[in-house]
Amino acid sequence: MTQNVFVIGLGLIGGSIAMACQKAPHTKVYGYDVSQQTRELAKSLHVVNEVVDEIIEGAKIADIIIFGTPVNATLEWLEELKDWPLKENVIVTDTGSTKGLIMAKGKELQECGITFIGGHPMAGSHKSGVKAAKPHLFENAYYMLTPLKNENEEKVQELEQLLKYTLAKIVKVDAQEHDHMTAVVSHFPHIVAASLVHQLDAEQRHYPMTTLLAAGGFRDITRIASSNPYMWRDIVLQNRQELISQLDLWLDEMDRVKNILLSNEQDSIEEYFAIAKQVRDDLPITTGAFYTTYDLYVDIPDYPGVISEVTGYLAEEHISITNLRVVEAREDIFGILVISFQTAEDREKAEKCISKRTNFEIFAS
Ligand SMILES: NC(=O)C1=CN([C@@H]2O[C@H](COP(=O)(O)OP(=O)(O)OC[C@H]3O[C@@H](n4cnc5c(N)ncnc54)[C@H](O)[C@@H]3O)[C@@H](O)[C@H]2O)C=CC1
Numbered sequence: 479m480t481q482n483v484f485v486i487g488l489g490l491i492g493g494s495i496a497m498a499c500q501k502a503p504h505t506k507v508y509g510y511d512v513s514q515q516t517r518e519l520a521k522s523l524h525v526v527n528e529v530v531d532e533i534i535e536g537a538k539i540a541d542i543i544i545f546g547t548p549v550n551a552t553l554e555w556l557e558e559l560k561d562w563p564l565k566e567n568v569i570v571t572d573t574g575s576t577k578g579l580i581m582a583k584g585k586e587l588q589e590c591g592i593t594f595i596g597g598h599p600m601a602g603s604h605k606s607g608v609k610a611a612k613p614h615l616f617e618n619a620y621y622m623l624t625p626l627k628n629e630n631e632e633k634v635q636e637l638e639q640l641l642k643y644t645l646a647k648i649v650k651v652d653a654q655e656h657d658h659m660t661a662v663v664s665h666f667p668h669i670v671a672a673s674l675v676h677q678l679d680a681e682q683r684h685y686p687m688t689t690l691l692a693a694g695g696f697r698d699i700t701r702i703a704s705s706n707p708y709m710w711r712d713i714v715l716q717n718r719q720e721l722i723s724q725l726d727l728w729l730d731e732m733d734r735v736k737n738i739l740l741s742n743e744q745d746s747i748e749e750y751f752a753i754a755k756q757v758r759d760d761l762p763i764t765t766g767a768f769y770t771t772y773d774l775y776v777d778i779p780d781y782p783g784v785i786s787e788v789t790g791y792l793a794e795e796h797i798s799i800t801n802l803r804v805v806e807a808r809e810d811i812f813g814i815l816v817i818s819f820q821t822a823e824d825r826e827k828a829e830k831c832i833s834k835r836t837n838f839e840i841f842a843s
């Protein structure tokens with residue numbers, strides 16, 4: 479018998495899940511998005527097998543419903559869903575970055591006899607929209623599920639059976655713990671990234687040249703500030719309490735830094751950075767949202783074809799790269815080529831390869 483999966487919200491996350499679910503046997507993936515243009519793109523890019531123009535059309539034939547909508551839109555749909563003509567055994571899940579309020583709604587659904595199992599794939603990017611969707615987005619990333627305490631285990635397994643086609647590592651966590659942990663490693667860093675960009679923006683009014691100097695480090699630490707503001711507005715609103723606590727801790731931490739600076743003690747300053755380096759270097763390697771990239775900076779001269787020359791050398795030695803960009807570091811040089819690798823070993827091999835075949839200056843970060 480064919481299993482019908484219905485994905486609501488066909489952007490980066492919903493679209494990627496829909497593509498992964500198409501790999502499950504005997505499965506047909508239907509999709510709906512509030513934007514007609516997205517629906518048309520999703521169909522033409524084969525993100526889904528079929529699109530529906532009315533949400534109810536998909537909901538009534540679905541065995542599994544997956545929300546890929548911004549978290550406040552998900553809450554609104556979950557309220558309406560109570561009155562939809564659903565199949566008796568339907569499983570409803572979501573992909574939202576917050577879980578507390580969504581699981582409270584999930585509990586109400588359970589009381590109406592509808593199974594809701596919260597979900598959150600810990601992978602993504604600052605890009606959004608259906609065109610950025612890809613079936614391997616979640617490969618090796620953690621995929622958190624937040625089933626209610628008394629949830630039917632068979633239903634959880636049924637959902638896991640489908641989600642295994644994302645190639646993610648499925649873990650189960652409590653919704654409150656989820657919101658605390660994601661505040662620390664995802665939501666609060668987002669606020670910090672945005673605040674650094676605001677600080678630069680204020681600065682550039684007095685010193686317009688500052689933005690020209692915003693090279694590798696600043697770009698790395700603020701990449702997520704380029705994410706979809708609408709999506710992040712909802713996340714921050716739903717996880718407000720945790721974020722206010724994180725902000726208090728951050729202010730204490732900044733006070734500590736200020737006192738270290740006021741003390742003018744070189745050992746304390748060095749120790750502050752040394753401990754941070756140790757903790758950062760020891761972070762486990764994961765992909766997806768918390769991926770570690772191993773970057774190599776190559777000071778390239780200004781002549782045509784220089785980038786393909788470098789990447790060509792790496793390809794000849796079968797060294798895979800995950801990303802490539804040029805940052806303009808100084809006025810007198812063409813730029814720094816930043817090449818990212820998935821592992822430290824790949825970066826080491828690349829460093830050897832490029833230094834053997836060119837005289838470009840190289841440094842790792
Ligand atoms: N972007 C990321 O890296 C990650 C995002 N998430 C979560 O996944 C969800 C989706 O995020 P993205 O795919 O990045 O956003 P997106 O902006 O790429 O896609 C959201 C889609 O939902 C549609 N949409 C908006 N309101 C709707 C409504 N009321 N009904 C139907 N469709 C609606 C939009 O038209 C859009 O196509 C969010 O809840 C987010 O918190 C989870 C993990 C990672």
Ligand SMILES: O=C(O)C(=O)Cc1ccc(O)cc1
Binds near residue numbers: 602603664702768
């Ligand atoms: O771009 C990145 O590194 C991200 O952090 C993406 C992301 C955004 C929201 C999530 O809930 C999970 C992952």
